[in-house]
Amino acid sequence: MIPPHNNIHESEYASHDRQPLPISSIPSTENLISTPRGHTPIRLNSPHLSMAELSLHNHRHHQASTASPSSSSGLHGEQQTEGRSSSAMPHFSNFSPEIAAAAEINRSSTPCSLEMSSSTDGMIIINGNGNGNGNAHVNGTTTSSITKSPSTVTHDEAHVPQLVHKWTHTHSILCCVALAKNKLLYCGTQDGKVLVYNMDTYSLSKIIPCGSSTEQPISILAISLNEKEDFLFVAGSDSLIKVYDLKTPECECTQVVYSLVDIGDIFSILWCEITSTIYIGAQNASILWCHVSLDEKKLIEKHHHDLEKLPHFRYDKFFDSKGPGGSQNTLQTQHNLLRRSSTRKTRVKLFECRSEDIVRFAHNGYVYCLEVVHNTSIGNSNDKDFLLSGGGDGLVNIWTFGDNTLKKLTSLENDESVLSMKIQGSLLYVGLGDCSINVWDLMTLQMIRSFRFGGNYDEVLSLDVYDNCIFKACSSTGLVKFCAMTHSSNVCDGIITMSVPEEDGIINAVKTFSIDSKTYLLAGGTKSLSLWDISEPNELKEQITSPTASSNNSIAKRLTNDDLLCMLKKYVGYKTISKNPQLYLEESRHCAQFLSKLLNKFGAYQTKLLPVENGNPIVVSEFKANSTADKSKKTRLLWYAHYDVVDATKNEAIDWSTDPFVLTAKEGNLYARGVSDNKGPTLAAIYAVAELYDKQELNCDVVFVIEGEEECGSVGFQQVISDNRGLIGEIDWIMLSNSYWLDDVTPCLNYGLRGVINASVTIKSDKPDRHSGVDGGVSGEPTMDMMHILSKLMDPVTKKIQLPGFYDNVLPLDKDSEKLYDKIAEYLGIQAKTLMVKWKEPSLTIHKIQVSGPNNNTVIPQLVSATISMRIVPNQDLEVIKKSLIETLTANFNDLNSDNHLLIEIFHEAEPWLGDYQNQVYSVLYNNIVKHWGQEPLFIREGGTIPSIRFLEKCFNAQAAQIPCGQSSDNAHLKDEKLRVLNLYKLRSILTDSFKELGHT
Incomplete structure (x- = not known):
């Protein structure tokens, strides 16, 4: 009998209710990670802030705070602490207590929203009473115990961030950075200082004054490090970038960068190691850059009065003119005294930004944030290095840089001001002025998700992403950990609140970093700095998007079957469930990037991610023939595959004997969702081509086309491939492996499918x-x-x-096909008529x-x-x-x-598909199957459907051939999906020989 699980590889989740992008996630309540209480004027705390801007912000904040029981702070850092607990322990609190913590996903055809219900069950409380009952003490800080409500939600306690330490200061913390190598924390403050904290002792080890009390008061608005973590770049409201040598005992200022243009406050800086260039985002809507040498030998001594030409001492016709009666203001007096009294020398080198090294009006608003991307493809650009800038005009501008120039590639439009950005893999997370976070796929330039939170006047001042959780720092609601990608139908499984009861208010900056296999979150806000342990249990040490390694010399070592299994383990770990984009959209994008990087590492001539409207991108990668044996016209092959899988979570995973998304090897088989359909065969084909290319024995061009929507009916596939036919080029043969044997012992070749x-x-x-x-x-x-x-x-x-x-048009059975049916029927012990009903009728x-x-x-x-x-x-x-x-x-x-x-x-x-089983490709595959398996394969057809085969044949005017990899017992789409290791290795060997042979003909 034919096993019942055969031929179920087709579009199981095809539906007319396809959800459009971007997916909108709208939780109606938030839990808060509130550390500092008290109100600091606006996001940047600048002395240059106009009264009109301040008045508008304070009005907005008053509206937000009166609507929120969590906001009870005053202006300018004045604390109102009436009736507050004195405990410094984190606890959970709802932003809107009357609204529930339970939620379910609306699965209608409209854009997805996460709607909160009216039950408070399932909230996790961290008891922060500080009374010592059951609480441990570490380094003088009290860790928190965990209390769960009676209707306990299945949260792992280790998922709850733990407060490690908290420090206070007289003014707000505006920016921060961690030196993981030296276990030091550097924080820029509103009163012009850089505070240095030691993570071994949790003590303040140093204060770096960036503007003395006799000078104009400044705020440190941006801070950055070089790659070696030995130079610190500091910028702020004085229009200067100061470079501090961290190797010196006193952290001396060794370089100062300035501009002759009045750029106002510097809101963002970015040090680019590759070009030794500092990029500057300024208040006057411009982006500047300056090449800076960090070589100490080139430093020169400067008199202090030589710094008079710097922006914060520059004479201003309006502000520095004498007032009525000829009197000077206090600031002028301080400047004049400093000019007359300064005779000391300092070893510093001045760098002036050249007038041509500036993009004026790079945005129609302040330039709030800068990010750089290296070795990554963005859109259709051939460049690999990009600068991203976010501005008050709601745009994220993408720039290419080289030869000391910036050229705008494109812009990503958002509805509100872009105040913060974070890049993770190929995804860009953008924090906006209306408390929203938009997620963009940089490789396809699509906005794929938009998180919307309550509070129109709550700004996302800073954000970071770790382990699929977003940490957003807000101007009213504090710090929120939002795990919207935890694949739970209950949104509260993804929202965790950390709060210190006696303090609440603005969080200006967050930064994640790792030390000794632990991951921490640093949060700076109103007169306070907090350090949280956000490590996840059993967290993976491998990067989610990076196949290991690198140099050409090591490629051959990577092409072993052991490395194939290692990559397969990573590949199946991505939950690429195309049925549920609202839950797995990011993982599918990460998976596409994983494939892209793997193909590039193996020597692909070009690799592109082609965007699909309302779907996952298509990976297109080409390997050029590099054999020196034959210089004639090369055969061009197209290998079709898909990286999406059917569901194996929640109810679907209950009956599995292993974790569906962790590759498990036992009894000669590999168990995981997608290991047989279609991730294992895909990697076998990639490794076969990579092996030939590495040995310079690839005789044909091979184009991989790997889609992410096959299980949903190949949404958008035909349109995208038709639009990019010129990119793919001419094709001679189409090949795929998305099918199964008739039993567990006999290899097969598939030549037909129904539509x-x-x-x-x-x-x-x-x-x-x-x-x-x-x-x-x-x-x-x-x-x-x-x-x-x-x-x-x-x-x-x-x-x-x-x-x-x-x-009328059903093909009659010819004699050759009849012989094939009779041979299979005799082998399986069934009637040939049964096969015909299943396959050809x-x-x-x-x-x-x-x-x-x-x-x-x-x-x-x-x-x-x-x-x-x-x-x-x-x-x-x-x-x-x-x-x-x-x-x-x-x-x-x-x-x-x-x-x-x-x-x-x-x-x-x-459409249905019928291949020519007597053509050249089938002949080559047949012979190589006999060579490696030691037996003749059966030529079979199937009753199921693969949507893209016939389309590809018609699009490229080329014939297709399919070689099944898995056995009939592989359980594709069912519980305990598996793939025999021997089948995986044999497929790779068969394809290696077949690709080599097809290139000679």
């Missing part, structure tokens, strides 16, 4: 749901009408489909019928809906069959003279 038409048929009455005892028989009932029209689609005796001319199936109204025996439903499918076979015209189906259903319905209404929707379709 499919999925339709939804709905009949609706103008009358509401009615009672059969009152209205039964009065008028035509939708359910009865549905029974009539569906019953006429098939003859009840012959089982033939009753569409006009339906069987069309069929009709009614999958489900649903009705409206309550589920009881007396209701006449107002609406009835049926889902049907038709399997069509090669040589039948899909468009003709589809039109005939609609016309037949409509005619049957019209014959009823019913008062009801009929609606027919075709929501998925795919």
